[in-house]
Amino acid sequence: MLKMWKSLPLMTGVQNKKRANLRDVAKAAGVSVATVSRVLNAPGAVSPATRERVEAAIRTLRFVPSAAARAINSGRTRFVGALVPTLDNAIFASFLAALEHKLGEYQLSLVVATTHNDPAIEAEKAKTLVDIGAEGLIVSGITHDPALDDLIERCHLPAIATSFHAPDYYLPTVGYDNAAATAIALDFLAGQGHRDIAVVHGPLANNDRTRARLDGLKQSASAVDLRFFETEIAISGGCQAAKSILAAPDPVSAILCCSDVLALGVLFELQRKAIRVPDDLSLMGVDDLAASAHAEPGLTTVHLPVSRMGEATAAAIASWIETQERPEPVLLEPERVIRGSTRSYSAG
Amino acid sequence: MLKMWKSLPLMTGVQNKKRANLRDVAKAAGVSVATVSRVLNAPGAVSPATRERVEAAIRTLRFVPSAAARAINSGRTRFVGALVPTLDNAIFASFLAALEHKLGEYQLSLVVATTHNDPAIEAEKAKTLVDIGAEGLIVSGITHDPALDDLIERCHLPAIATSFHAPDYYLPTVGYDNAAATAIALDFLAGQGHRDIAVVHGPLANNDRTRARLDGLKQSASAVDLRFFETEIAISGGCQAAKSILAAPDPVSAILCCSDVLALGVLFELQRKAIRVPDDLSLMGVDDLAASAHAEPGLTTVHLPVSRMGEATAAAIASWIETQERPEPVLLEPERVIRGSTRSYSAG
DNA sequence: GAGGTTGATGTAACTGGTTACATGTGTCAA
DNA sequence: TTGACACATGTAACCAGTTACATCAACCTC
Numbered sequence: 001m002l003k004m005w006k007s008l009p010l011m012t013g014v015q016n017k018k019r020a021n022l023r024d025v026a027k028a029a030g031v032s033v034a035t036v037s038r039v040l041n042a043p044g045a046v047s048p049a050t051r052e053r054v055e056a057a058i059r060t061l062r063f064v065p066s067a068a069a070r071a072i073n074s075g076r077t078r079f080v081g082a083l084v085p086t087l088d089n090a091i092f093a094s095f096l097a098a099l100e101h102k103l104g105e106y107q108l109s110l111v112v113a114t115t116h117n118d119p120a121i122e123a124e125k126a127k128t129l130v131d132i133g134a135e136g137l138i139v140s141g142i143t144h145d146p147a148l149d150d151l152i153e154r155c156h157l158p159a160i161a162t163s164f165h166a167p168d169y170y171l172p173t174v175g176y177d178n179a180a181a182t183a184i185a186l187d188f189l190a191g192q193g194h195r196d197i198a199v200v201h202g203p204l205a206n207n208d209r210t211r212a213r214l215d216g217l218k219q220s221a222s223a224v225d226l227r228f229f230e231t232e233i234a235i236s237g238g239c240q241a242a243k244s245i246l247a248a249p250d251p252v253s254a255i256l257c258c259s260d261v262l263a264l265g266v267l268f269e270l271q272r273k274a275i276r277v278p279d280d281l282s283l284m285g286v287d288d289l290a291a292s293a294h295a296e297p298g299l300t301t302v303h304l305p306v307s308r309m310g311e312a313t314a315a316a317i318a319s320w321i322e323t324q325e326r327p328e329p330v331l332l333e334p335e336r337v338i339r340g341s342t343r344s345y346s347a348g
Numbered sequence: 349m350l351k352m353w354k355s356l357p358l359m360t361g362v363q364n365k366k367r368a369n370l371r372d373v374a375k376a377a378g379v380s381v382a383t384v385s386r387v388l389n390a391p392g393a394v395s396p397a398t399r400e401r402v403e404a405a406i407r408t409l410r411f412v413p414s415a416a417a418r419a420i421n422s423g424r425t426r427f428v429g430a431l432v433p434t435l436d437n438a439i440f441a442s443f444l445a446a447l448e449h450k451l452g453e454y455q456l457s458l459v460v461a462t463t464h465n466d467p468a469i470e471a472e473k474a475k476t477l478v479d480i481g482a483e484g485l486i487v488s489g490i491t492h493d494p495a496l497d498d499l500i501e502r503c504h505l506p507a508i509a510t511s512f513h514a515p516d517y518y519l520p521t522v523g524y525d526n527a528a529a530t531a532i533a534l535d536f537l538a539g540q541g542h543r544d545i546a547v548v549h550g551p552l553a554n555n556d557r558t559r560a561r562l563d564g565l566k567q568s569a570s571a572v573d574l575r576f577f578e579t580e581i582a583i584s585g586g587c588q589a590a591k592s593i594l595a596a597p598d599p600v601s602a603i604l605c606c607s608d609v610l611a612l613g614v615l616f617e618l619q620r621k622a623i624r625v626p627d628d629l630s631l632m633g634v635d636d637l638a639a640s641a642h643a644e645p646g647l648t649t650v651h652l653p654v655s656r657m658g659e660a661t662a663a664a665i666a667s668w669i670e671t672q673e674r675p676e677p678v679l680l681e682p683e684r685v686i687r688g689s690t691r692s693y694s695a696g
Numbered sequence: 697g698a699g700g701t702t703g704a705t706g707t708a709a710c711t712g713g714t715t716a717c718a719t720g721t722g723t724c725a726a
Numbered sequence: 727t728t729g730a731c732a733c734a735t736g737t738a739a740c741c742a743g744t745t746a747c748a749t750c751a752a753c754c755t756c
Contacts, residue, residue: 019504021742032706037744047704064503067481068425069742071416072711078480079459087445088638090438097435100462104473109480111427112460114448125452132426132457133415155412156367235642264639271619271644290436291612291639294583296619369712380736385714395734417713420741 020061029057040065071133079109080136080317081129085117085207089233089261090289091306092140095162098310099138106318108135117206119145126151136317138162142169143208158320160313160327163209163306167329172320174313174330178209179216181286181302181334185256186217186224188300188336189284193345194254196225200241200266201258202233213258213286227252231262238265246273253282253345260287263299267341278343288337298339305332368409377405388413419481427457428484428665429477433465433555437581437609438637439654440488443510446658447486454666456483465554467493474499484665486510490517491556506668508661508675511557511654515677520668522661522678526557527564529634529650529682533604534565534572536648536684537632541693542602544573548589548614549606550581561606561634575600579610586613587620594621601630601693608635611647615689626691636685646687653680 026033031054038046039054046054057063071077082099084092100110111129115122123145126137130151136158139148152159152171164175189197199217202210217226229244231237238261245255245266257263263285270277277283277297285292288303309332316327374381379402386394387402394402405411419425430447432440448458459477463470471493474485478499484506487496500507500519512523537545547565550558565574577592579585586609593603593614605611611633618625625631625645633640636651657680664675 022744023742033743034707034745035705038705041744045704050704062502062504064478066420066742067479068416068419068423069711070744071481072414072420072713072742073744075416075711077416078476081457087435087441087448088438090436090441093435093438093441096460097462100435100460107476109429109459109461109476111457112444112448113457114445128426128455128457130412131415133419154410156410235639239642265642268642268644291583294587294613294616296616370714371712381713382715382737383735386735389714393734398734414712417711417741420712420743421714423741 019066020063021066022063025054025057025061025063028061029054077133077135078107079111079134080138080321081111081113081126081134082138083113083115083122083125083129084140085115087112087114089259090291091259091261091287091304094290095306095310095313098307099314100310102311102314103318106314106322108314108318108321115140117203119143119148119206123147123151130155130157135321136160138313138317139171140164141208142166142171142173143206158317158326160317160320162309162313164212165329165331167331169329172316172327172329174316174332175309176304176332176334177216178212179219181304182213182216182256182258183220184334184336185284185286185302186220188338189254189256189282189342190220190224192254192282192342194224194252194282196227196250196252196254198227198229198241198245198248198252198255199258200229200231200238200245200255200262202237202262203230210258217256233259233261235261235265235268238262238267239269240265242266242269242273246275254342255281255283257283257285260285260289260292260299260301263301263341264289264291264295267295267299277341282342282345284342286334293337293339295341297341300339300342301337303335303337305334308332367414368411369414370411373402373405373409373411376409377402425481425483426455427459427482428486428669429459429461429474429482430486431461431463431470431473431477432488433463435460435462437607438639439607439609439635439652442638443654443658443661446655447662448658450659450662451666454662454670456662456666456669463488465551467491467496467554471495471499478503478505483669484508486661486665487519488512489556490514490519490521491554506665506674508665508668510657510661512560513677513679515679517677520664520675520677522664522680523657524652524680524682525564526560527567529652530561530564530604530606531568532682532684533632533634533650534568536686537602537604537630537690538572540602540630540690542572542600542630544575544598544600544602546575546577546589546593546596546600546603547606548577548579548586548593548603548610550585550610551578558606565604581607581609583609583613583616586610586615587617588613590614590617590621594623602690603629603631605631605633608633608637608640608647608649611649611689612637612639612643615643615647625689630690630693632690634682641685641687643689645689648687648690649685651683651685653682656680 022033026036113125140163161171161173162175165177166173229241231241285301288301292299312330370381374384461473488511509519509521510523513525514521577589579589633649636649640647660678
């Protein structure tokens with residue numbers, strides 16, 4: 001399995017000319033280009049003897065068919081592009097992992113580009129993805145640069161918007177209702193008796209998922225008093241937010257984080273300050289990362305089915321590409337997961 | 349920015365025929381294909397009036413140049429493929445993030461494929477990457493299926509092996525010395541007085557990085573007594589391992605984890621069991637994830653420069669593709685990061 | 697033995713761009 | 727006025743495959 005330099009076959013003199021093509025192989029095997037093409041694509045249609053000869057020629061000439069030439073005929077490049085804000089949040093990594101895996105079932109590969117939540121970068125990278133031949137695009141959320149919409153329309157490009165549910169949107173969405181997810185969380189905390197709740201969320205600029213999550217809170221926030229803390233979506237952001245919360249004048253009995261990464265950061269910071277979760281403060285997240293289940297205490301959260309979202313997205317874009325028919329939006333239900341980081345609270 | 353269905357321009361009757369091509373545009377604009385091509389690639393070489401007409405035709409016909417046709421001439425597809433074991437470990441996500449970012453500077457996109465540490469899957473996915481036209485390949489480690497080596501050779505494909513340092517390997521490596529990384533960790537713990545150390549590591553099967561890390565320990569393990577615990581590389585694996593360690597007959601004073609994910613899992617489990625880190629047990633990792641710095645206590649670890657590795661890999665493969673010259677291996681130094689999870693120990 | 701069928705193979709026209717080279721026009725200097 | 731030269735544009739070959747259709751032999755059947 002392990003291969004060092006010396007074992008590399010000498011290829012001096014073989015490499016002098018450029019890559020062999022179909023014609024070269026045909027000539028070497030004494031057959032026509034059509035026959036070589038058949039050996040490659042429908043070996044059954046070629047007599048064993050001829051096939052043998054052609055295969056030998058392919059080997060000696062080290063022939064590798066050109067993907068581009070193939071694509072020009074089939075009109076298919078067999079890959080799609082995904083634009084995600086970042087890879088540094090495990091939530092997107094999980095999504096992409098499922099997406100990539102499921103795309104494989106449709107013989108599609110995945111090109112990944114990160115946007116850092118900047119619509120301009122997103123539009124620009126979408127352009128490159130189209131330029132290199134992506135057959136479809138997967139984006140996050142429904143707020144985009146007009147240039148992106150324009151691109152998608154001009155190219156008649158199958159494109160799916162994920163991490164969001166908006167049945168009327170001009171692209172089919174595959175995702176969950178972000179507002180519902182945080183509403184579920186808030187309802188739970190309110191049901192537990194919490195009235196003063198700190199909400200930790202990521203930047204609102206250019207992030208419709210975060211905005212929707214906050215909207216979900218504001219709508220069902222009748223009986224509770226919410227204090228909002230904006231921070232960067234990262235463990236460190238969670239730590240920061242926790243410090244701010246603890247430094248704020250009026251205390252809270254629970255902290256609701258719009259992402260689990262934030263909640264984990266908060267949890268670490270609370271541990272650092274020797275504040276017990278859930279005895280001194282309840283903590284709840286939204287996402288349900290792998291780490292959330294195993295943290296101590298286990299993080300009560302709202303499970304967002306990102307793996308299923310990846311699979312559904314793969315299926316949707318693949319079917320769109322195959323059948324040319326725009327798929328229906330897919331709504332995935334978030335689900336409350338109660339673990340140890342929350343407890344009921346009675347005022348006073 | 350937000351676009352709903354109704355705003356979609358009607359394209360009934362426009363779409364009846366397939367995508368327009370260069371010839372269609374040329375005809376519509378009353379010019380030759382060469383002129384249209386020039387408008388696209390060298391607008392300065394075309395008179396403003398003609399350019400105007402051609403651009404109008406492009407717009408009305410919704411012409412989008414075919415990536416494949418372009419690639420067939422230039423011989424360039426402008427993307428490379430990366431094969432990583434998984435996206436679920438933040439260490440690979442960080443690497444890919446840096447890789448993707450830096451590749452952008454060279455106008456290269458990134459196709460991602462996951463191998464789950466299975467050489468057969470790796471070889472198969474490498475094949476698809478080549479089939480769709482990847483100009484280069486990035487793999488993890490140096491143990492691969494012969495089919496992969498064969499593919500790389502047959503295609504004269506630039507390929508870089510990462511997360512490893514092996515100057516004699518038949519592919520240039522960009523990475524760190526895994527054995528050195530764990531040796532650094534062990535030296536540190538030994539220097540702190542620890543003599544009985546539990547080592548938590550991932551599966552050895554098909555993972556040369558893990559094997560190398562263990563080798564690093566075994567080589568410098570003269571004065572210490574190591575107990576090995578193999579588990580799955582995930583938070584949950586770390587929790588499992590911690591349980592095993594605590595259940596084992598002879599106690600240890602420190603736990604050394606070959607990956608930070610494992611260490612975080614261990615940390616959570618120890619917290620669950622109310623075992624204080626570092627007072628009751630020292631804990632050390634290798635990787636230095638974002639979470640490691642902010643955990644409580646902060647995780648003492650060995651920083652592996654995966655972001656720099658991503659950048660160096662991008663630079664290496666890009667230069668190989670451009671210049672056709674195999675780049676030199678790059679060795680990146682791991683670095684000890686002392687945080688709060690370790691403390692000196694005196695026996696008795 | 698004529699006619700029909702099957703199987704293997706070749707010819708050449710496609711795919712959709714790029715580009716070397718040819719052509720034609722206009723400007724300027726000699 | 728002519729030659730030199732720049733500039734704009736067109737023609738057609740080219741890239742490396744796929745594939746419709748033609749060809750031809752072998753076999754089978756009536």
